[in-house]
Amino acid sequence: MCKQKPPLAVVSPGRVYRPDQVDASHSFMFHQVEGFAVDKNISFSHLKGVLLHFAKEFFSSDVKLRFRPHFFPFTEPSAEVDVSCFVCKGQKDKCSLCKGKGWLEILGCGMIHPRVLEACGINTKEYKGFAFGMGVERPTMLKCGIDDIRLFYENDVKFLEQF
Ligand SMILES: [Zn+2]
Numbered sequence: 001m002c003k004q005k006p007p008l009a010v011v012s013p014g015r016v017y018r019p020d021q022v023d024a025s026h027s028f029m030f031h032q033v034e035g036f037a038v039d040k041n042i043s044f045s046h047l048k049g050v051l052l053h054f055a056k057e058f059f060s061s062d063v064k065l066r067f068r069p070h071f072f073p074f075t076e077p078s079a080e081v082d083v084s085c086f087v088c089k090g091q092k093d094k095c096s097l098c099k100g101k102g103w104l105e106i107l108g109c110g111m112i113h114p115r116v117l118e119a120c121g122i123n124t125k126e127y128k129g130f131a132f133g134m135g136v137e138r139p140t141m142l143k144c145g146i147d148d149i150r151l152f153y154e155n156d157v158k159f160l161e162q163f
């Protein structure tokens with residue numbers, strides 16, 4: 001963002017690390033895809049459109065998204081995003097995937113905070129931006145019914161060959 005002039009549209013996948021206890025749903029190393037767009041007239045609607053398109057392509061064409069207000073330091077407003085459960089279709093009864101909630105949390109997002117844009121020398125009277133970040137393993141676990149994140153890193157060929 002600091003090295004180029006808007007309009008900008010970036011998708012950046014990579015490994016991330018954090019001090020975390022390792023169990024079936026947590027790992028100290030995992031993968032994340034971050035994305036952002038900066039342009040004139042960018043609004044939250046553009047963010048919703050991009051994320052809904054992704055969810056329909058990745059999970060199922062009939063999924064819905066739910067945006068819940070949240071705090072992230074680099075976006076304002078910010079939201080956590082849930083996808084409607086593509087197994088029980090929101091019917092909820094005894095669903096082992098969504099645990100009866102009908103929704104699955106998949107990512108965080110928001111409008112890029114003006115101070116972040118200003119720090120990159122971008123005129124906030126002219127430009128706005130949205131940003132999102134999501135894990136790779138968790139949506140894959142949800143989609144493929146994988147119940148242990150450690151399976152991705154054990155290099156078991158019988159597991160890996162399924163993808
Ligand atoms: Zn469900």
